[in-house]
Amino acid sequence: xxxxxxxxxxxxxxxxxxxxxxxxxxxxxxxxxxxxxxxxxxxxxxxxxxxxxxxxxxxxxxxxxxxxxxxxxxxxxxxxxxxxxxxxxxxxxxxxxxxxxxxxxxxxxxxxxxxxxxxxxxxxxxxxxxxxxxxxxxxxxxxxxxxxxxxxxxxxxxxxxxxxxxxxxxxxxxxxxxxxxxxxxxxxxxxxxxxxxxxxxxxxxxxxxxxxxxxxxxxxxxxxxxxxxxxxxxxxxxxxxxxxxxxxxxxxxxxxxxxxxxxxxxxxxxxxxxxxxxxxxxxxxxxxxxxxxxxxxxxxxxxxxxxxxxxxxxxxxxxxxxxxxxxxxxxxxxxxxxxxxxxxxxxxxxxxxxxxxxxxxxxxxxxxxxxxxxxxxxxxxxxxxxxxxxxxxxxxxxxxxxxxxxxxxxxxxxxxxxxxxxx
Amino acid sequence: xxxxxxxxxxxxxxxxxxxxxxxxxxxxxxxxxxxxxxxxxxxxxxxxxxxxxxxxxxxxxxxxxxxxxxxxxxxxxxxxxxxxxxxxxxxxxxxxxxxxxxxxxxxxxxxxxxxxxxxxxxxxxxxxxxxxxxxxxxxxxxxxxxxxxxxxxxxxxxxxxxxxxxxxxxxxxxxxxxxxxxxxxxxxxxxxxxxxxxxxxxxxxxxxxxxxxxxxxxxxxxxxxxxxxxxxxxxxxxxxxxxxxxxxxxxxxxxx
Amino acid sequence: xxxxxxxxxxxxxxxxxxxxxxxxxxxxxxxxxxxxxxxxxxxxxxxxxxxxxxxxxxxxxxxxxxxxxxxxxxxxxxxxxxxxxxxxxxxxxxxxxxxxxxxxxxxxxxxxxxxxxxxxxxxxxxxxxxxxxxxxxxxxxxxxxxxxxxxxxxxxxxxxxxxxxxxxxxxxxxxxxxxxxxxxx
Numbered sequence: 001x002x003x004x005x006x007x008x009x010x011x012x013x014x015x016x017x018x019x020x021x022x023x024x025x026x027x028x029x030x031x032x033x034x035x036x037x038x039x040x041x042x043x044x045x046x047x048x049x050x051x052x053x054x055x056x057x058x059x060x061x062x063x064x065x066x067x068x069x070x071x072x073x074x075x076x077x078x079x080x081x082x083x084x085x086x087x088x089x090x091x092x093x094x095x096x097x098x099x100x101x102x103x104x105x106x107x108x109x110x111x112x113x114x115x116x117x118x119x120x121x122x123x124x125x126x127x128x129x130x131x132x133x134x135x136x137x138x139x140x141x142x143x144x145x146x147x148x149x150x151x152x153x154x155x156x157x158x159x160x161x162x163x164x165x166x167x168x169x170x171x172x173x174x175x176x177x178x179x180x181x182x183x184x185x186x187x188x189x190x191x192x193x194x195x196x197x198x199x200x201x202x203x204x205x206x207x208x209x210x211x212x213x214x215x216x217x218x219x220x221x222x223x224x225x226x227x228x229x230x231x232x233x234x235x236x237x238x239x240x241x242x243x244x245x246x247x248x249x250x251x252x253x254x255x256x257x258x259x260x261x262x263x264x265x266x267x268x269x270x271x272x273x274x275x276x277x278x279x280x281x282x283x284x285x286x287x288x289x290x291x292x293x294x295x296x297x298x299x300x301x302x303x304x305x306x307x308x309x310x311x312x313x314x315x316x317x318x319x320x321x322x323x324x325x326x327x328x329x330x331x332x333x334x335x336x337x338x339x340x341x342x343x344x345x346x347x348x349x350x351x352x353x354x355x356x357x358x359x360x361x362x363x364x365x366x367x368x369x370x371x372x373x374x375x376x377x378x379x380x381x382x383x384x385x386x387x388x389x390x391x392x393x394x395x396x397x398x399x400x401x402x403x404x405x406x407x408x409x410x411x412x413x414x415x416x417x418x419x420x421x422x423x
Numbered sequence: 424x425x426x427x428x429x430x431x432x433x434x435x436x437x438x439x440x441x442x443x444x445x446x447x448x449x450x451x452x453x454x455x456x457x458x459x460x461x462x463x464x465x466x467x468x469x470x471x472x473x474x475x476x477x478x479x480x481x482x483x484x485x486x487x488x489x490x491x492x493x494x495x496x497x498x499x500x501x502x503x504x505x506x507x508x509x510x511x512x513x514x515x516x517x518x519x520x521x522x523x524x525x526x527x528x529x530x531x532x533x534x535x536x537x538x539x540x541x542x543x544x545x546x547x548x549x550x551x552x553x554x555x556x557x558x559x560x561x562x563x564x565x566x567x568x569x570x571x572x573x574x575x576x577x578x579x580x581x582x583x584x585x586x587x588x589x590x591x592x593x594x595x596x597x598x599x600x601x602x603x604x605x606x607x608x609x610x611x612x613x614x615x616x617x618x619x620x621x622x623x624x625x626x627x628x629x630x631x632x633x634x635x636x637x638x639x640x641x642x643x644x645x646x647x648x649x650x651x652x653x654x655x656x657x658x659x660x661x662x663x664x665x666x667x668x669x670x671x672x673x674x675x676x677x678x679x
Numbered sequence: 680x681x682x683x684x685x686x687x688x689x690x691x692x693x694x695x696x697x698x699x700x701x702x703x704x705x706x707x708x709x710x711x712x713x714x715x716x717x718x719x720x721x722x723x724x725x726x727x728x729x730x731x732x733x734x735x736x737x738x739x740x741x742x743x744x745x746x747x748x749x750x751x752x753x754x755x756x757x758x759x760x761x762x763x764x765x766x767x768x769x770x771x772x773x774x775x776x777x778x779x780x781x782x783x784x785x786x787x788x789x790x791x792x793x794x795x796x797x798x799x800x801x802x803x804x805x806x807x808x809x810x811x812x813x814x815x816x817x818x819x820x821x822x823x824x825x826x827x828x829x830x831x832x833x834x835x836x837x838x839x840x841x842x843x844x845x846x847x848x849x850x851x852x853x854x855x856x857x858x859x860x861x862x863x864x
Contacts, residue, residue: 039678060721061721064721064724064725067724067725068724068728078492078493081493081562081563082728084645085493085644085645085729085730086728086729086730086731087724087728087729088720088723088724088726088728088729089719089720089721089723089724090724090728091645091648091649092649092652092720093720093721093724095649236678240674241674241675241678244670244671244674244675245671245675247667247670247671247710248664248667248668248671251663251664251667252664254660255657255660255661255664258653258656258657258660259653259657261653262649262650262652262653262654262657263465263650263653265649266566271566271567271568271569271571272567274563274566274567274642275559275567276560284602495730495733497729497733534736535733536730536733536734659713660713662709663706663709663710663713666702666705666706666709667706667710669702669706670702670703670706673702
């Protein structure tokens with residue numbers, strides 16, 4: 001490490017003074033200004049930034065909601081209704097927070113799928129990917145505990161069912177469940193600790209997101225071609241090219257978000273959660289929030305209690321070892337015609353699981369859930385390892401710059417410096 | 424063109440996720456009647472006169488069994504009642520207050536800031552008085568039932584004689600839209616049972632529509648402000664989106 | 680999008696430059712306005728909610744308060760002193776020349792109807808509740824109230840006479856709804 005003040009390149013004297021002592025401006029400039037980024041991102045590469053923005057929105061609305069929320073079984077439901085009715089713009093904060101959870105999962109699902117399609121989990125980005133899976137798990141825990149807080153029927157019974165998953169653990173399972181509850185059923189102690197953890201976990205997520213981005217900035221971003229940049233002609237500075245491209249995606253994203261919040265705020269929720277929790281009456285159809293449905297379907301597909309729980313956790317756990325299951329050296333599915341078909345089938349199986357997770361666990365639905373579950377695991381555990389050996393990938397392009405220029409048609413020399421005009 | 428393809432794919436993904444919504448819950452078995460309300464659609468607002476009539480129906484009919492504990496009398500200002508009218512309505516109800524200086528609870532006429540008085544002190548009392556059935560709180564009822572306002576309207580107008588072969592249990596009534604069709608609530612609305620202040624004919628359909636409007640307002644008092652704000656936000660975002668996209672094209676133009 | 684862009688002809692760079700700058704400026708300003716407007720719901724959510732504002736009035740029955748005694752009622756979460764003053768206390772309060780008062784205000788302006796004095800029972804120094812309501816309480820050197828936190832003395836009109844408090848005890852907005860009843864707020 002160099003001693004003495006950092007030599008800053010900034011002109012503004014205040015910025016320069018701070019930067020010489022704490023080079024945050026240099027850091028930002030390096031990581032988000034001039035950071036060399038592959039020039040060929042498509043709009044799928046927006047979703048990391050969108051997830052980041054959503055996390056900030058969730059934390060901001062959450063902090064303001066918590067100023068009015070009361071984590072007590074007698075007051076929780078009423079305090080939420082008070083937020084909706086009496087607190088100034090309370091309805092807006094709550095609906096943004098509530099639908100923000102759904103938006104967060106939509107964004108993260110697409111972000112993960114982007115990684116699957118373009119092989120972003122492969123060397124050297126294995127750790128980056130695994131940190132992402134950790135974030136996903138933390139998100140699920142946070143979302144689950146957040147859903148309990150309004151203390152409606154679905155809150156209560158969702159909490160009961162999910163905490164009871166742990167009773168499947170041999171020997172110590174029942175003790176763990178009592179420990180989670182802080183009592184002999186889901187009750188006030190449970191609500192209190194869930195509120196506490198629901199407030200805490202997002203900040204843990206922020207920490208892991210920081211590591212996720214730090215790891216990203218070591219390896220650099222993957223890109224739709226899945227080949228490494230070979231030189232400066234293959235990269236562009238992050239700013240302004242990707243800051244503005246992310247901004248375009250962000251505005252479109254906000255429009256979808258706004259339609260949900262302002263015109264169909266309860267569309268993704270369940271009406272039963274507007275019935276105050278009643279520990280004596282289980283609603284006829286209990287379903288988790290839509291983003292848990294695929295995993296819920298896997299749980300129900302197995303006739304054995306422990307087996308179902310194990311398989312459900314394994315459906316996410318398998319993502320941790322994915323970098324070693326996929327043995328193909330080619331990252332992007334663009335050049336893997338066979339694997340691409342199997343991945344699209346996997347995507348279908350994911351949606352089928354989501355659909356069947358909301359259906360009653362009986363008859364044909366169980367068979368469908370089992371088939372989809374089987375394929376979900378088959379893809380990761382058998383198909384990918386085999387395809388790495390058997391598949392013949394298409395020839396990879398020479399470099400990133402070449403196909404972009406080729407796709408853009410013949411350009412006159414020096415066109416790089418001339419701004420193009422759109423009519 | 425790759426960008427277009429991927430964008431389309433993203434849109435398809437989103438659409439898929441959104442369409443998973445209605446699949447979440449098994450809806451009522453009978454299709455609901457296709458009624459329209461003043462508060463439907465992105466510019467919808469509550470018909471104030473209907474909501475006021477609906478409040479009258481609630482007060483004279485439903486309030487005997489159903490609480491609306493999330494509402495205060497002051498909220499009635501929002502459906503167009505004057506300060507004096509709200510005061511007068513509140514003053515006709517006695518609410519519990521206290522303890523006073525002697526440590527006793529006492530009853531006093533309600534003020535606008537008081538919550539709607541519940542007909543029963545607790546769920547047990549409500550069940551005891553209603554043959555074991557619990558008349559649910561109506562504060563958020565249109566949000567708490569699959570089908571929302573449309574379902575409430577259907578339920579209120581859906582009482583019929585049981586079809587051939589259906590044996591009703593003691594004290595139950597047949598309703599085409601209630602899950603299981605056997606409901607403990609007697610038909611609450613009967614032709615002409617209310618004399619509306621504004622002279623509207625009190626048919627069952629009219630009362631059901633007015634009551635539903637009132638209940639929808641009670642459940643979502645923020646609806647008008649929300650939709651108004653939503654329209655503005657979307658207009659703003661459309662313009663901002665156009666501008667941002669134009670900047671993006673310009674920034675990227677020197678790369679191509 | 681690469682293709683579509685390449686098909687358009689280029690213009691002189693200078694014009695493009697200025698138009699780009701202007702476009703960027705407008706877009707940036709637009710986005711900044713949007714962010715600014717969205718900050719308001721967050722800020723406003725911390726202001727008193729509608730149910731809080733609705734509880735802004737309290738009614739007090741004056742008939743059980745004997746001469747010389749005082750009661751404390753709660754209004755907006757704050758103590759309000761209602762004192763049934765004696766004739767002597769009223770005379771003392773009115774006899775003081777205004778020039779002797781740190782915060783000059785005639786007693787007549789501080790009451791609506793004799794003998795009732797209604798005050799917000801919060802010391803104008805740093806928000807403690809002064810003593811003097813109960814018969815056993817110290818009433819300070821001027822027979823009114825005494826704030827034990829930092830030693831402010833109030834007279835029988837609730838006016839500051841000595842100590843660090845800068846102003847008289849505040850008189851809340853109230854009205855007589857009958858001869859023996861007031862509504863505060």
